[in-house]
Amino acid sequence: MREPVTWAKLERDGEGRVVAALPLIDHCLDVAAAFAAILPAWMDALTAAAGRVPTAQDIARLTVLAALHDLGKANRGFQARRDARVRPIVGHTGAVAALVKHSALIGTAAGTALRDMFVAWGSYQHFAAALAHHGRPLEEFYAEAPSDRWSRHYPQWVTGDDGDPAAEVMRLIEVVRARWPLAWEEGPPLPDAARFVALFAGLVTLADWVGSDTTRFPVAAPHGAEREALRVAAAADAVVARGLAPLETPPGDFLDAFGNPAYGFQAAAAAPDWGAVALIEAETGSGKTEAALWRWLEMRRRGEVDGLFFALPTRAAAVQLHARVNTVIGRVWGDDAPPAILAVPGYLRAGDATGQALPGFAVRWDAGDDAAPPDARWAAERANRFLAARVAVGTIDQALLAALPVKHALFRASVLARSLLVVDEVHASDAYMTGLLERLLTHHVAVGGRALLLSATLGGEARARLLKARPPSLEEAVVQPYPALSGQGVAPRAAAGSARSKRVTVETAGLIADAPAIAARAVAAARAGAAVLVVRNTVDGAVAVARAVAAMAGELAFAIDGVATVHHGRFAAEDRKRLDEAVSDTFGKGRGAGGRVLVGTQTLEQSLDIDADLLIADLAPMDVLLQRIGRLHRHDRDDRGAFSEARVVVLRPAVRDLGLLLEGKGARHGLGGYVYPNVTQLEATLALLEREACITIPQDNRRLVEQALHREALKTVARERGAAWVNRLNADRGGESAKGDSAKIAALDLSLRFTHLTFREDEDALTRLGARDLLIDLPAPLAGPFGSPVTQVTIPGWMSHRISGDAVARVDERRFTLGDWTFVYDQWGLRRDDAGDRT
Structure with missing residues (x-):
């Protein structure tokens, strides 16, 4: 085959030989088409984050920046990867920094065109965001990045016998400019609000994933002008199939959706006047889940939200609720119901279909009763895509990953912006988790998102913190109504629950x-x-x-x-x-x-x-x-x-x-x-x-919680019992404050300019305060106690932090060693073989 001058994707045969190549220009236009196709579902979020409605020129400029996301693939080292034997492997994102910063490159036509674009559009931050499409801001673009971080990429842009990489970038810019001339016309700069730029970063990642689907955007021909009609149709088809396009909600009432009439608080919860963050406080088993789903349906009908992420405290609760949510969706949409995915790592479930992981990141799905097309289950196949689903039921940890500086956090936060985030069983026992939730809610609301908190046992002080209200005194807290509805800027109002006591x-x-x-x-x-x-x-x-x-x-x-x-x-x-x-x-x-x-x-x-x-x-x-x-x-x-x-x-x-x-x-x-x-x-x-x-x-819930947890009540208990108790209470409060401070330090602050965001080096996240867990791949499966072989185990951080060495070996069908420790896995779960009772 005749090799293109500059390629973006290769297709190889079984022996590693290149049999097809997708030109860089075509791939960039594919992703731009995908970006344009996904925008309608996130226009409200972009508007909220920008503080104004994006103009047609804004959209054109953002689309251009999305198209330029992979311009770094023109560099010599990346292009050399045609030969699969080439080492070391050279990337394509951080290398772009040299093109716009190195004194020997900024005078090239490409360097000048990019820098002119930054000045005229006010787009340097947005450009850095587009280049971060692999999941994290690039260190080469950090505001304080030393020159050696980006100058080391200079050799990849030097003209040689294999061509002029910078000239290839310029060729891409010229094609993109001809495709979106409005972007280059004189006009005001792009919105530069930090949250707008962060939102754009996540959406470029989404567009890149959609536009890189080789089943719709093939590596092989057609290329060039013949590809234009294909890419526009493929992008439109992809966003619909993956649940990324707006979806109408059929008319109906509570009885239609749930099969029974609504309690008073369930109907009232759907009203539009509870603010961006609403709260339902009612006893366990009173129907808060149905109230949350009904609020989502009514908000969809009013055009306030599109998607739903239902976050629960435990894996088991998410697994159980998933089936209930699927049932409701089926009653509302019938045969056209979007599948709810189960957003729990280790499970592959979308609607009533179950998947099986295959080599090469592929997933085989059974048909399920609804026989939904595979694309509808796309978000269920990887944990980092969970929040992109139109409807997902998962654990709170998955939502909190959008608030931590870890890979794909910006993507998670961005795709979540179109959704109602429901957080079930909120309570105040964990200051660290509450601190992370506060940070997540702050950003989610700032980009137009909406949230609903559910609790049977939330104290007045915690309620005030989450809803940004004045903390009540103990006397005020005890007499607050229960069950109750409240929201940001809306004081608790009595809500009629079930008559059950x-x-x-x-x-x-x-x-x-x-x-x-x-x-x-x-x-x-x-x-x-x-x-x-x-x-x-x-x-x-x-x-x-x-x-x-x-x-x-x-x-x-x-x-x-x-x-x-x-x-x-x-x-x-x-x-x-x-x-x-x-x-x-x-x-x-x-x-x-x-x-x-x-x-x-x-x-x-x-x-x-x-x-x-x-x-x-x-x-x-x-x-x-x-x-x-x-x-x-x-x-x-x-x-x-x-x-x-x-x-x-x-x-x-x-x-x-x-x-x-x-x-x-x-x-x-x-x-x-x-x-x-x-x-x-x-x-x-x-x-x-x-x-x-x-x-x-539920009559005693409010009183019991406040009398046992409110600061004033605890101060009285400690004083009555003596100085040692007062000292311990002060120490515990200090510890809780430290945990809250740890959450603030750990969490992403998306009010910062994009080039000031720094991410963790590793991809693991501490959504719960403590040592990081270890996921161990076993060299040979253990004999699982219930008939299934066990290939991986997770060792809790407290159990693993003293282990020296990382070699894993199986001892027998129930035991394995890690470093200098032996572990047992049987019907009682995982434990250290020689561990004493930690209780």
């Missing part, structure tokens, strides 16, 4: 360290016919009780295919799916009668639609405990027998004095240590529960 008998027991005794209580209740849920603060605590239950009454233990197990986050992806499905089957809404015992950790306490007759739970802050109590008597049933009255047993240390935790003494089972460090919150919670043998949900 739940009386819960509370018992405290000093058994937190006695796993056999806890198991005995659970087994006795199960033998009497109860579905018993045991929620522990730590994995080790959960495993200890689950083992004891299996030993006492294996037939009553939570199991998969007869193998007794436990539910927590330290399982491999292959087994997490089975665990989540088993939880829904045995404790979900449709569960049958009969006794059983499910033991787990915090993975069971939030957002899951599971129902227990009896709850046994470790002591935790009041908001967390109320979340756990939300799994108790969640549904109306007439087969509870002796457990027709809701009961919770709260486990505390055998010695009631929590003062032993103040100096770290007895800091086990998550109390006073790394799980729930605020001892004063624990004391306030326990004292409240000891005074009240019975609580009523």
